[in-house]
Amino acid sequence: MPGFFDTRIEFLKGVGPQKADLLNKELSIFTYGDLLQHYPFRYEDRSKFYKIRQLHSELENVQVIARIQKVELIGMGNKKRLVAHVADETGEMEMTWFKGIQWVQKKLPTGAVYIFLGKPALFGRKWSIAHPEMEPLTQSSEKRNSFQPVYSTTEKLRARFLDSKGISKIMEQLVQVSYTQIQESLPEEILAAYQLIGKREAVRQIHFPTEPALLQNARKRLKFEEFFFLQLRLLMMKVARIDKYRGQVLDNTQLLTDFYQNHIPFELTGAQKRVIREAYQDMKSGKQMNRLIQGDVGSGKTMVAFICTLIAISSGAQACLMAPTEILANQHYEGLKEYADLMGLKIALLTGSVKKSSRKIIHEELLSGELKILIGTHALLEDVVQFKNLGLAIVDEQHRFGVAQRAKLWAKNEEFYPHVLVMTATPIPRTLAMTLYGDLDVSVIDELPAGRKPIQTVHRYDKDRLKVFGFLKKEIEKGRQVYVVYPLIEESETLDLKNVMDGYESITRAFPEYPISIVYGSQKSQDKDFEMQRFVKGETKIMVATTVIEVGVNVPNASVMVIENAERFGLSQLHQLRGRVGRGAEQSYCILMSKYELSKDSRVRLETMVRTNDGFEIADVDLRLRGPGDLMGTQQSGITDLLIADLSKDAPILTLARDAAQQVLAEDSTLSLPKNQPILRQVKSQKKTAVNWSRIS
Numbered sequence: 001m002p003g004f005f006d007t008r009i010e011f012l013k014g015v016g017p018q019k020a021d022l023l024n025k026e027l028s029i030f031t032y033g034d035l036l037q038h039y040p041f042r043y044e045d046r047s048k049f050y051k052i053r054q055l056h057s058e059l060e061n062v063q064v065i066a067r068i069q070k071v072e073l074i075g076m077g078n079k080k081r082l083v084a085h086v087a088d089e090t091g092e093m094e095m096t097w098f099k100g101i102q103w104v105q106k107k108l109p110t111g112a113v114y115i116f117l118g119k120p121a122l123f124g125r126k127w128s129i130a131h132p133e134m135e136p137l138t139q140s141s142e143k144r145n146s147f148q149p150v151y152s153t154t155e156k157l158r159a160r161f162l163d164s165k166g167i168s169k170i171m172e173q174l175v176q177v178s179y180t181q182i183q184e185s186l187p188e189e190i191l192a193a194y195q196l197i198g199k200r201e202a203v204r205q206i207h208f209p210t211e212p213a214l215l216q217n218a219r220k221r222l223k224f225e226e227f228f229f230l231q232l233r234l235l236m237m238k239v240a241r242i243d244k245y246r247g248q249v250l251d252n253t254q255l256l257t258d259f260y261q262n263h264i265p266f267e268l269t270g271a272q273k274r275v276i277r278e279a280y281q282d283m284k285s286g287k288q289m290n291r292l293i294q295g296d297v298g299s300g301k302t303m304v305a306f307i308c309t310l311i312a313i314s315s316g317a318q319a320c321l322m323a324p325t326e327i328l329a330n331q332h333y334e335g336l337k338e339y340a341d342l343m344g345l346k347i348a349l350l351t352g353s354v355k356k357s358s359r360k361i362i363h364e365e366l367l368s369g370e371l372k373i374l375i376g377t378h379a380l381l382e383d384v385v386q387f388k389n390l391g392l393a394i395v396d397e398q399h400r401f402g403v404a405q406r407a408k409l410w411a412k413n414e415e416f417y418p419h420v421l422v423m424t425a426t427p428i429p430r431t432l433a434m435t436l437y438g439d440l441d442v443s444v445i446d447e448l449p450a451g452r453k454p455i456q457t458v459h460r461y462d463k464d465r466l467k468v469f470g471f472l473k474k475e476i477e478k479g480r481q482v483y484v485v486y487p488l489i490e491e492s493e494t495l496d497l498k499n500v501m502d503g504y505e506s507i508t509r510a511f512p513e514y515p516i517s518i519v520y521g522s523q524k525s526q527d528k529d530f531e532m533q534r535f536v537k538g539e540t541k542i543m544v545a546t547t548v549i550e551v552g553v554n555v556p557n558a559s560v561m562v563i564e565n566a567e568r569f570g571l572s573q574l575h576q577l578r579g580r581v582g583r584g585a586e587q588s589y590c591i592l593m594s595k596y597e598l599s600k601d602s603r604v605r606l607e608t609m610v611r612t613n614d615g616f617e618i619a620d621v622d623l624r625l626r627g628p629g630d631l632m633g634t635q636q637s638g639i640t641d642l643l644i645a646d647l648s649k650d651a652p653i654l655t656l657a658r659d660a661a662q663q664v665l666a667e668d669s670t671l672s673l674p675k676n677q678p679i680l681r682q683v684k685s686q687k688k689t690a691v692n693w694s695r696i697s
């Protein structure tokens with residue numbers, strides 16, 4: 001049943017069909033509810049007026065009350081401008097227009113007193129404001145609301161008089177007609193406990209604040225509410241899922257014990273052991289596991305995955321591991337095959353380039369149950385791939401997969417959904433994890449295997465290239481291998497290719513004595529694999545590549561990572577790339593090459609890389625620089641839908657809101673208590689519009 005806030009915006013006084021159409025197209029505002037949530041992005045203090053003598057060059061927009069003394073047209077053609085000479089009791093200045101001259105001219109009678117608003121600039125010895133906003137001075141204008149909302153708008157809307165001021169006008173209308181319709185969405189108890197103001201008041205204050213303290217309260221209230229319902233939704237999904245989906249009981253550890261006693265090549269770290277225990281608890285619980293394993297690059301996630309696989313197989317099930325790229329799937333296959341062979345377990349690789357005849361065998365052996373472990377790319381998701389009994393599905397480097405793709409994995413076992421283990425090497429700040437993966441259980445591998453030497457990272461400018469090459473030579477002479485990585489140029493595959501080809505040529509010229517591999521995005525996958533394999537086997541000494549090698553590739557003998565145009569990479573990507581070295585016993589290096597002039601953000605990114613190897617610290621800086629909308633994986637999660645709250649700045653409110661949501665559900669998981677009715681109503685009204693969250697795993 002459509003409610004008051006579903007009323008189409010064209011029915012609001014002062015809007016009408018044409019403006020409504022523009023608001024739809026330009027700002028996705030369709031209903032009263034949409035418009036009401038078009039919050040101002042800042043406010044202008046209109047209580048303060050400047051005297052002309054007080055103007056100085058540091059000021060942003062100012063208001064000046066002045067009398068028009070003379071208006072004149074200066075210049076010709078393109079350079080024509082309209083100048084109004086104005087004055088107050090302290091001095092004179094100019095208001096200037098370059099466009100819309102005819103229209104403005106009519107509004108400037110000599111002797112009239114106006115409030116002018118704009119940014120003052122000094123020309124010669126006179127202050128001037130170009131294209132000021134202006135309104136006639138009336139008795140009420142000096143004591144109006146101190147804070148004027150500033151709304152985001154677009155060129156097209158401006159042309160239709162829906163500039164910030166125009167939006168503010170229709171907003172005033174809307175707030176007036178809807179004020180009594182706004183219903184409280186949070187229970188009294190929560191309002192009291194967290195000292196939040198009521199919804200109506202908050203909505204009114206956010207648009208038309210009467211004083212700074214009240215605006216503060218309004219922002220806090222609306223941010224809290226936004227986080228609260230986001231977290232509530234996630235937590236409800238988690239509860240629903242756990243209740244709904246039984247899980248196959250996988251509790252046999254025989255193979256694990258055998259592997260542990262006879263074959264494991266190294267002692268597990270404490271963190272690896274803990275995470276394996278956490279997953280084991282889930283797998284034997286009779287509920288479906290949905291667990292995210294976060295572990296920095298090199299923390300040994302693959303071994304954790306393999307051990308979980310052993311638990312599944314001992315218990316009579318099969319397991320699969322899905323990787324985002326063919327290279328990575330290959331590498332996992334090679335690595336795990338070694339262990340699987342030791343254990344006498346049949347393992348296979350399924351990617352797009354596997355031949356039809358081999359595929360057929362794989363399909364058959366999966367169905368018969370003979371094949372225990374299947375490694376692959378999203379080729380695994382095809383409907384023809386059916387298991388006898390898939391017990392555990394592992395997804396590596398999670399952010400590369402879409403939600404829908406992951407959901408497909410679930411459908412591979414009809415009796416029980418498989419247990420799902422998602423592994424990501426992109427450490428993310430806790431607040432973001434809470435939200436992105438709020439409905440998953442999270443394990444963190446927060447320890448690197450012993451004996452790793454921290455990677456040394458330096459920043460060098462392009463002019464130092466010869467020295468850098470000299471260094472590479474020395475390392476290669478010691479028997480090491482080197483990566484040289486070029487940025488992916490997203491706009492153009494051709495440019496991308498040119499970039500890496502130019503690089504390849506200059507490296508070949510600088511190192512004529514060494515065999516060199518090259519890998520890039522548009523290469524045929526056989527060629528890619530061939531080049532990659534040569535590098536893995538140590539036949540080539542240098543790997544020239546675009547970021548296709550970013551994820552997961554493991555060549556322990558490679559000890560130097562050179563990143564060209566490092567200023568063009570994001571932080572988490574730099575960190576991922578760096579993680580390709582430092583995997584062996586030798587000291588490893590990461591050399592960030594950049595041009596000399598850098599933007600402030602680029603500089604912070606490079607400095608952060610040089611300062612720390614800690615993925616979580618890097619993730620924090622990244623979140624601060626970029627905001628959550630840009631971080632990998634967030635686009636599909638609905639996080640970018642946050643209207644007022646900001647994950648990078650409002651972490652404290654998020655924590656409170658999550659606590660509150662947890663408490664509510666702990667006491668009343670179905671939201672059936674009378675006091676929780678406001679919450680239920682809001683949840684129901686959100687359902688219609690919300691993204692389908694139900695299968696993020």
Ligand code: ADP
Pocket residue numbers: 266267268269272295296297298299300301302303425449450552554556583
């Ligand atoms: P990631 O977590 O980045 O996927 P990998 O699983 O590729 O890391 O492991 C990185 C390297 O560390 C591999 O060569 C792996 O064999 C090795 N490794 C994993 N766990 C341990 C451990 N406990 N002790 C020593 N080496 C380990």
Ligand code: MG
Pocket residue numbers: 301302396425552
């Ligand atoms: Mg990995």
